[in-house]
Amino acid sequence: LAAAEEETRLEAEEVELTLQVAEQERALQGQEEASAGLAGTPASREELRGQRSRAAALEGKYRAEDRSVDALQAELEDLQGRERSQNEWLTSRRADWQRAESEVEARAREARAE
Numbered sequence: 001l002a003a004a005e006e007e008t009r010l011e012a013e014e015v016e017l018t019l020q021v022a023e024q025e026r027a028l029q030g031q032e033e034a035s036a037g038l039a040g041t042p043a044s045r046e047e048l049r050g051q052r053s054r055a056a057a058l059e060g061k062y063r064a065e066d067r068s069v070d071a072l073q074a075e076l077e078d079l080q081g082r083e084r085s086q087n088e089w090l091t092s093r094r095a096d097w098q099r100a101e102s103e104v105e106a107r108a109r110e111a112r113a114e
Contacts, residue, residue, distance in 0.1 A: 003076050017062040022113045024055040 028051045
């Protein structure tokens with residue numbers, strides 16, 4: 001349950017980061033278009049570099065979160081596989097127990113009949 005909650009939180013954060021990256025890319029596009037007329041000014045180049053740096057940082061954070069989500073998903077799948085195995089084992093043990101119980105009851109009936 002905790003892994004599922006963490007996965008949900010990370011997925012929400014991933015969506016937020018994706019939106020932030022898209023927003024940064026739109027801002028960068030706008031900056032590039034605006035700076036086309038001011039191509040030679042140092043201030044616009046610095047601002048553009050800053051935008052690119054922030055976009056790259058957000059993308060790096062997004063990728064790290066994506067890897068975390070993948071790791072949690074793998075852990076969840078592993079836990080679900082273990083749960084299935086344990087349920088199968090338990091079902092098998094119950095069937096064994098029921099067979100043994102039936103056999104004991106049959107022997108008891110035979111003993112009473114004799």
